[in-house]
Amino acid sequence: MTKAILKLENLSKTFGDGDTTVQVLKNISYTVKRGEFAAIVGPSGSGKSTLLSIIGALLTPSTGKVMIDEEDISGYSSTQLTSVRLNRIGFIFQAANLIPYLTVKEQLLLVHDIGRKRKTDTRAIELLEHLGLSHRLKNYPDKLSGGEKQRVAIARAFMNDPDMILADEPTASLDSARGKKVVEMIAKEVKSRNKAALMVTHDERVLHLCDRVLYIEDGRIMEK
Ligand SMILES: Nc1ncnc2c1ncn2[C@@H]1O[C@H](COP(=O)(O)OP(=O)(O)O)[C@@H](O)[C@H]1O
Ligand SMILES: [Mg+2]
Numbered sequence: 001m002t003k004a005i006l007k008l009e010n011l012s013k014t015f016g017d018g019d020t021t022v023q024v025l026k027n028i029s030y031t032v033k034r035g036e037f038a039a040i041v042g043p044s045g046s047g048k049s050t051l052l053s054i055i056g057a058l059l060t061p062s063t064g065k066v067m068i069d070e071e072d073i074s075g076y077s078s079t080q081l082t083s084v085r086l087n088r089i090g091f092i093f094q095a096a097n098l099i100p101y102l103t104v105k106e107q108l109l110l111v112h113d114i115g116r117k118r119k120t121d122t123r124a125i126e127l128l129e130h131l132g133l134s135h136r137l138k139n140y141p142d143k144l145s146g147g148e149k150q151r152v153a154i155a156r157a158f159m160n161d162p163d164m165i166l167a168d169e170p171t172a173s174l175d176s177a178r179g180k181k182v183v184e185m186i187a188k189e190v191k192s193r194n195k196a197a198l199m200v201t202h203d204e205r206v207l208h209l210c211d212r213v214l215y216i217e218d219g220r221i222m223e224k
Pocket of ligand 2: 048049050
């Protein structure tokens with residue numbers, strides 16, 4: 001049986017204090033296995049980004065468990081969460097969030113320590129080649145198209161060989177053809193390397209590339 005890479009148990013998140021609290025996520029339980037690509041859809045303000053941030057160890061839940069590879073990270077200290085973020089998770093945001101004064105290759109080397117320079121250099125080049133960017137290694141972000149920037153962001157997210165890719169509306173700034181390509185690449189990485197991915201999207205046209213579609217409304221999750 002395939003091991004669950006992510007398991008959410010009765011997850012809740014409340015923001016604020018006193019009389020101004022708002023419960024954004026309500027009792028969410030959900031499991032993702034290796035090799036699985038899940039989409040998360042739902043209206044604006046329904047809690048999608050909050051959910052992804054909790055899974056990505058950027059936010060802690062108010063109650064409930066987040067198990068990554070059967071390890072509960074919900075009680076982790078901020079140092080432990082940083083390590084989870086660096087080693088287990090690859091994040092792709094809506095805007096590619098590239099650093100303007102670093103070249104394409106340098107974007108990928110940023111998160112790495114000097115000690116393993118040769119090895120990480122090779123990996124960066126391999127990933128960028130794999131994503132069709134070998135001719136762009138020395139270019140700065142302002143020379144890249146929107147699709148190319150998002151592919152750099154994907155390569156960067158895979159750099160640490162994370163177990164899980166989290167993508168928050170990765171196609172929002174792209175036209176439909178480029179958006180589809182980006183999602184195809186996430187799907188391909190998930191399948192060929194037996195990873196898992198969760199992607200928030202508004203784009204109905206890419207849902208067929210996902211294995212499952214989850215719908216969030218008013219902080220509750222259901223399978224579509
Ligand atoms: N740090 C925060 N403090 C208070 N409220 C927040 C915070 N972050 C998000 N929210 C609220 O939580 C709800 C869900 O937000 P979000 O997860 O960003 O939704 P989505 O990504 O589905 O649009 C919104 O009502 C938002 O205003
Ligand atoms: Mg959002």
